[in-house]
Amino acid sequence: MKGFKFLLTLAVLVLFIAACGTDDGGASEKEGSTGEDSGGQTYTVGIDTTYPPFEFEDSSGNYKGIDVDLIRAIAENQGFEVKLEPMDFGGIIPALQAGQLDVAIAGMSITDERKKIVDFSEPYFEAGLTLVSQKGNNEIKTLEDLKGKTVVVKSGTTGAQFAQDNKDKYEYEITVLEDSPSMFQEVSNGNADVLIEDYPVIAYAIAESNLDLKIVGDRLNGDHYGIAVLKGEHADLLDMINTGLQELKDSGKYDEILNTYISE
CATH class of the missing domain: 3.40.190.10 (Periplasmic binding protein-like II)
Structure with a gap:
């Protein structure tokens, strides 16, 4: 009789664990699922x-x-x-x-x-790239004005590639930084003459943060x-x-x- 009771208890326990596992699996599968086609990937x-x-x-x-x-x-x-x-x-x-x-x-x-x-x-x-200088800088209006100047760009961007591609033609130096705020600060502080940035990004930054910067000239390309x-x-x-x-x-x-x- 004790053996029977033990087996009965064990069977109930197995069924209980299996039921819990099914509930957890269902909840886990449902969690994060937002569509039938992708299965919530x-x-x-x-x-x-x-x-x-x-x-x-x-x-x-x-x-x-x-x-x-x-x-x-x-x-x-x-x-x-x-x-x-x-x-x-x-x-x-x-x-x-x-x-x-x-x-x-x-x-x-x-x-x-x-x-x-x-x-x-x-x-x-x-988008499109643009030149950006200090507000008080009236010397730079086009790429032709960059001879002997320092241009700051962000690593890995099309702005960095554009600067590298045109460096010899316009005879400027390049400083590469890792993020946009650092670029903005570099020009605001006078450590660089201009930066190259995507037009909508710098337009937003100047408007929202009241940066001591201005966009100069036409867009450099179409992006x-x-x-x-x-x-x-x-x-x-x-x-x-x-x-x-x-x-x-x-x-x-x-x-x-x-x-x-x-x-x-």
């Missing part, structure tokens, strides 16, 4: 939080900006989730190559050089931003990103996001 997204109005961290420690709102809206539209991973811009493509990131959205210009490493979404923003995944990887994810981006544009949500941070 979570993708790690690289961002550069020193790049307002596209990405920044507010006073409460929350990530904000055009890129942040856009990738979250695309994820919601397409039924997947995102985990934001802030890092220096120059480390984003290496992180994609190392498998530490699935996606990058960081005001990243679509270039032939980057296309060798990543696959881009359809363009989501037209389009894209969302990136490692080349040859995540084709299905890239399809979802493009589909979601187009649906946001068609619905007016895309314009709503842009208008939250910038206006023409």
Whole structure:
């Protein structure tokens, strides 16, 4: 009888554990699931939080900006989730190559050089580079005025590449820094004569932070931003990103996001 009672108790215990395991598994699978097609897949997204109005961290420690709102809206539209991973811009493509990131959205210009490493979404923003000097500097108006001057740029950016490509032609020196605020400070302090930055970024920074800087001359080029995944990887994810981006544009949500941070 004791053996029977023991077996009966053991059977009940096994059934109880199995039931608990089923409940936990169901909750775990359901948690984070936002769409049928993707099964609630979570993708790690690289961002550069020193790049307002596209990405920044507010006073409460929350990530904000055009890129942040856009990738979250695309994820919601397409039924997947995102985990934001802030890092220096120059480390984003290496992180994609190392498998530490699935996606990058960081005001990243679509270039032939980057296309060798990543696959881009359809363009989501037209930017363009510009020269920026101290407000009181009236000597510099064009690239021709940079002879013997110091130009500061951010590592890994199209601005840095543009500066390098034109260095010999216009005979200036280059200083490379790791983030936009450091660039702004370098020119404000008079340690560099000009910086090269994406037009919407510096226009926003000057307006919001009352920097002692000004935009000079015309835009240096035409630039389009894209969302990136490692080349040859995540084709299905890239399809979802493009589909979601187009649906946001068609619905007016895309314009709503842009208008939250910038206006023409």
